[in-house]
Amino acid sequence: MPHISLNSDDPGIRGLFRFRPETALPLNQLAEVLLRGESTLTRGERELIAAYVSGLNECRFCCSSHSAFAAAQLPEGMELVEQVRADPAGAPIPAKLKALLAIAGAVQRSGRAVTEDLILSARREGATDVEIHDTVLIAAAFCMFNRYVDGLGTFAPDDPAAYAAMAEVIVTAGYAREAAPAEQRAR
Template sequence: MPHVALDENLPGIAALFAYRPETAAPLGQLADVLLRGPSSLSVGERELIGAVVSRGNDCTFCSRSHAAVAAEALEGGIAVVEAAWKDVDGAPVSAKVKALLHVALAVREGGKAVGEDLIAAARAEGATDVEIHDTVLIAAAFCMFNRYVDGLATIAPDDQDAYKATGVRLLAEGYSRI
């Protein structure tokens, strides 16, 4: 049961955005810039970073909703996301994305967990400074989003199939109109 009076028909962050539209606008814009803005990382790769960080934070709503978007955007679909959830190194993604996922998971632990070794490994796989920057910011933002969603005990279906339509819509429309 949510800790504040939320629309029971809206899951996760959608309910929080409806509850406080004045905070929803900048948070939605941040998500759009990070996940849809110009980048050498694909939308699917950036969504995968969000899904993996959210899974590491045990945030059902964010991990499943961003998994759904990543699945729509990545060749290989949900199997790629599930593989990354299970074992980043065994996931069918590029070595660069694997290295960036390791950076993102370190951010999840704490900013100071991102050591020179992780950055050097990402650079060795071809990651640019902008890609490293954006990975750290995406991971940090998702930590905030995860704590926002779970800290207010929003509703989150546990069945991945419940998020498929959301994934299709978010891929097409982005986050400013949640």
């Protein structure tokens, strides 16, 4: 049961966005740029970073939704997402992504936990300054999103199918569509 009266039965951040659409717009725009904008990291890889950080923060809604979003955009699907969430260093992913996930994990603990060694390790594996920047910002943004969702006690569905349905919308239409007023989304 949410801590405040929402005007929607939508789960997680979606219900919060319906409650306060004026804050939904910039937050969805940020998610759109970070997770779907131009990047040398794939959309699936960026969603994987979001899912990983959300899992570390124990935010069930964000972890489940972004795991589904990542799985829908990675050829290896949910099996890989679960492997990464359980053991990123041992998961069958490129060394550069492992190094970026180590940075994301450090950000989740504290921005000051991001050390020069972590940055140098990512650079040695081929990470660019933009990829490092975006990894830090994705991790920081998801710490905020996770605290927003959990701080207001939002509902998180138990059924994985609910997250798969959300993934279809995000993969095809993106986050910016979620920020549009209802009458524009209906078009």
